[in-house]
Amino acid sequence: MLSIVPTLLLALAVPTTPVQEDAPPAPGANDPKLIAAYERLVEYLAGLEAFDLTVRLDWKVEGPRDDDQAGTNLYRLQVQRPGHFRIEVRPGDRPEPSLIVVGDGQTATTFYTARALYSQAEQLNDPAAALERNPIVAISISGSLIDTLMRPDLVDLVQSHATDGAFLGTEEVEGQTLDRYSLSWRGDEEELWIGPDAEPLPRKLVRILTVPSGEDRADRLITTATFDWTLGGPIPDEAFALELPDDAKEVEDIYSALANGATGTLIGGPAPELDLNRLDGSKTNLAFHANRDVVVLCFWASWANPCLDLLPRLSTALKPYRERGVVCDAINVGEEPDEIRRTLDALELDLAVPLDPDGRATDAYGVTSIPTLVLIARDGTVQAVHLGTGDAVLDTLTTQLDTLLDGRPIAPAPAPAP
Secondary structure (H helix, E strand, C coil): CCCCEECCCCCCCCCCCCCCCCCCCCCCCCCHHHHHHHHHHHHHHHCCCEEEEEEEEEEEEECCCCCCEEEEEEEEEEEECCCEEEEEEEECCCCCCCEEEEEECCEEEEEEHHHCEEEEEECCCCHHHHHCCCHHHHHHHCCCCHHHHCCCCHHHHHHHHCEEEEEEEEEEECCEEEEEEEEEECCEEEEEEECCCCCCCEEEEEEEEEEEEECCEEEEEEEEEEEEEEECCCCCHHHHCCCCCCCCEECCCHHHHHHCCCCHHHECCECCCCCEEECCCCEECHHHHCCCCEEEEEEECCCCHHHHHHHHHHHHHHHHHHHHCEEEEEEEECCCHHHHHHHHHHHCCCCECEEECCCHHHHHCCCCEECEEEEECCCCEEEEEEECCCHHHHHHHHHHHHHHHCCCCCCCCCCCCC
């Protein structure tokens, strides 16, 4: 029997359209006070020689069913300028971090404790640059605000990613008088509490994501992040030294190594043929695309919230590639056609959806969690496998598509038989 484990990946929305300071915000635009708050935040953080930030992120999924879920993730960011930082991620009540990232000014080392895997990369100019192309870190710290706080272009990010930002006044939160803002991110509801001018740091962030889960039903993913700051320093040198265990294995990319399970073993070899009926009554046939198209397979289901986050962004990301010979099959795992249609209508998506009701295709590709993306070259070989929904996943996918469309392979060819 097919077993799919739904994965809850939390994504933080950060703040779009710049407005003139002397004009009221246009409908959908951001209140200048919100942009000014982020400008003060960036300037304040840049002036700190050191800080230690702990983030507690409580999440829960509410819906019409009786299987509501909830949990807590803990994050820690330590920064000592110039160039030194440490990130720890601790899901739930685990006593030890599941992921540690340390930058010593020259090298950024990432250690995934559960599998004793580590990778190293040149740190470049700042922590954000070191983490930009590290998918396992992007996924792990998503929702914590740590990812955006480390970006030097934070204000530009705010101006290009949010709408309807509004100042709601001040509010007492745990004895502190904080400025409260509301904003919208792709239709999600968010509220953010930031300290006053003397210490303009984020103290609380609440995000509500509503996703359709069936006819007249919807689930709500609610995340509440609280921020505990320790300012000044110095931070002990040992925080920026990482002692790896003797059995630690170095890999080029931890995310790829984790994805390299049953699905990953297909990389470089021929893609298993698909013999599936599509939602529109047509058939899926990989042989039809041989030597003419690059194919992206996306295994998904509407009950997995991360899939509902990925599908619209995947469709948008692939739109410029359709005329260049890229096709996408969004393979639905085990759902009834009416349920699939309701989900696609709610998300306003027009996708080719092969149906995998009994898990034959899912088993053939070794898929054990969704969403999973499989990239197939024109010659019919599997070139890459991606898990998760983060921006880094789509950035990497589109880069790989450009490579394949230029006629260059990503994965090495399999060794010839003896």
